[in-house]
Amino acid sequence: MTTGAAAAETLLRNRLFSDLDDGGYVPENKKEVLGTVQQVLERTIVESEGNSLLIIGPRGCGKTWVMDSVFRTLQGDRRCKDNYIRVYLNGLVHTDDRLALLEIARQLNIDSDNEEHTSMSFSAALDYLLAALRSGSGANQSVIFVLDEFDLFASHKNQSLLYNLLDISQSSHNPIAVVGLTCRLDVVELLEKRVKSRFSHRQLLLFPHSEFRDYATLAQSLLSLPINFKQRQFRHEWQKNIQKLLQNAKVLQALQQQFRLSADVRSLKTLLLLPVSRLSPTHPQLAPSDFSLSLELIHRDSLGAVMKGLSVLELCLLVAVRQISELSCGEPFNFEMVYCGKQWSSLLVTPRYGNHSILQL
């Protein structure tokens, strides 16, 4: 017996936490990037040419989302549908070239034992893998390598994985595409000379929203329920409520604050998390107070909050430490100096509870 609110909550959570469904609104700068990437990958698959490209953008602005939506489009394209294999590597997880190679072998569905690989050099192993792939099926299958956290691959020993991949993309009869995703603008400087020369220097920059209008439109599209949502009456009320909310001063202010602090999509989704998760049968529509509460929770002053829970003694110690650090002008000091110093003893309070002083230690 899923009520409208519960179904809406489930749907919206899917939107917020997976990249599969984004409400349909794609801002302009992303459209360009999408278009370029799609073209490049289509050329690799259909015309069997090797390609490499980098997508650079700050955290949370949608690099992985771009790749996912390109792949969704490719799945829909008749020419490309079954002619490619995707290999996904992440710099955080595959911290070593050997691990990366094993992962490539696994994702290419090649059953091979480990001994062969360790005895061969890296490039030979990679060639073997790609040849095995080719011999498995009749036509030339293109492989698309997606390297997330590309800058971490540049810190491997000799950058051998990058060198070999880019070498194959430049030279040979194996059509592969190498797409790197990274957040460092200077990632090309990290590459060795031989690797850099094999890279095609195609870099796409993704920036977060520069206009608040785009941001607000994105928020609206994230929160709107789709047309084929089951409970029609509920959806009708919901859409009206969303329209009203985005004119509400409190909500706009919350969105503005979040936009000013960080204008990327991930932080917008974080802001929207609390209002969405508080939906329930007794609270079926979003309210402006949800948004301001969400903003307050995310941007709470954590140090201040923790300090409120300290006891008076601990606070006195902090004050004494602060005074001593000012006096010593940046020179190091230790606990003994604080404990025995004048500042500390002057903070001990006068007697309470009769004759003895509570803070006398």
Added chain:
Amino acid sequence: MSSTASMRRSQRHRAKSFKSELEDGVQATYKAIKLKSLEKDGRCASNRIYGEDYEDDGEKAVDEVEEELTETDSASEEQHPKRTTKKSARNRVEQVSDGDTGDAGRQEEEEEEGEDGVGEDGVHGRWRHYHSLCSRLPGRERQIQLLLSLLGEPRQLTCPALYVYGNTSTGKTLVLKTILSSLQVPHAFVNCIECYSPKLLYGTILAHLMGDTSGYVRCDSMPSFIRSLQSFADERTAETMYIVLDKAERLREMNATLLPSLLRLSELTHRQVCTILVSELVWEKLAMSAGGLRPYPLHFPQYTRESDCIVLYNSESFCSSAANENFTETCNMEGEVLAIMSLDCPEGEPLSFYRTFVNHVWNVFQYVCRDLGELRYLSSLLYPKYCEPVESGETSRQETRKLWRHIEPYFRGVMSKIHLREISSAQWVKAQVQMDSGETSTSLAQGVPQSKAVLELPYFSKYLLIASYLASYNPSKTDKKFFSKQKQARTRKSKKPRKEKPNHQLLGPKPFPLDRLMAIFYSILEEAVAPSADIYSQISSLVTLQLVSQLHTKDLLDGPKYKCLMTLDAVRQVASWNWPSKSEVDTSQ
């Protein structure tokens, strides 16, 4: 000599007879003040509030689950992109029906296991557990609300990472454990101090997820960890897997890529995983090593004393009015701290009496320590003392001023010993008994026994120790002034104004070479002793005892260097002990 020996013997005899009586009494008291008493009382409270209302919900839940299964199957493709296994849902329905016929003495919440089953008040899903959780965990209602909202239903997608932080003993671990075990979802609770390396971490997480809390699954690297998580998700469950990492600040010291990849586990495995980090530090301390992904912060504030600080936040959306009233009543009568501490009341003692005692403890100690664990420890130590005059018949329970006057010196004595744990609580109790029976040893003062630091050293070692302290803390310029046997000519005082030098006591010991040590040693020793291997070997035995430390510098050409590790009080104790003659022990500059 013989009198002291016989005194000691009689002391021992009396202590033995007291000991057996005491142990029974003490064990009884401690059993009552177990930490788990929280849970016990919580259960009784929830039964009182909710009565028999929840017994029929089991059957209701079963019907509703079956209805929902037929609906969601068709809708599953668009609403749940992840695979929902029908088999697991069917198992759950069977479990619910078994639970209904099972023992009725169990908690009512444990019997209801339908997915999204609608309970008595119209609250559904995870909110069924809200009331019981709030009664078991007083003072944390707002955090429980927030957590239950953020975590979502087990089958919904959830926040990939949460960061729970707050002061010590604010209930972070307790609340998470209680919530996750009552939701009955697959979860892993791992302490990062215990699992200090990535492999240990992966192995323990996987073992906990599979239900084996003491096992270990071998897992060598992050890619294989991800694969194991994926296979676990595919085989066992379509629900979210929760991984709670306690003491999360330790993750910074492990691999540089470990913390970022743990925060992104949901993205990396393409399954529903929620990583919850628990720590006492604020997020800014971990942010540098976390590689960009910021988890959702959740703060656990310190418990408050005043009742007006409790805000039952937006309660009308979640609680029914009847339960709400009961709740606000209990919590408004006393603060959160007192509510929790009075749950520790030992069986058989009147609650109001214990509450006044707890009130005293709080009023005295709150300025020094707000750590609830420490306060509970103190109250468990001091409560028997507080009850003594009542038990011996001197005063009645109502005469609070007399009881206060009796307990006041103990409070004062314990005040300086908070957090220190110089002696264990059992030793403390024994010492109290010894004191009461009239034989006090020299180390007891103010009603609280001090820690016994006994240092038995041979004659020359004592002198060497004192000499090493002098060498460490006196600057070498002053050696001539203090230790030279010849008369020094008075030097003219320099007219330059002296800079304010920091007190050498506070800066810690300075290293000194062996020659200087021997020079000072001979100057403070009254008799003339030839330097022999005997004396030098005593220096190395002092190093072994860790009273003096040897510096391991690369440059050993000048001979070994040492540093004295004793404090001034300890050295004074050594110096004042059974000396045949007191030489000048000059310990200040």
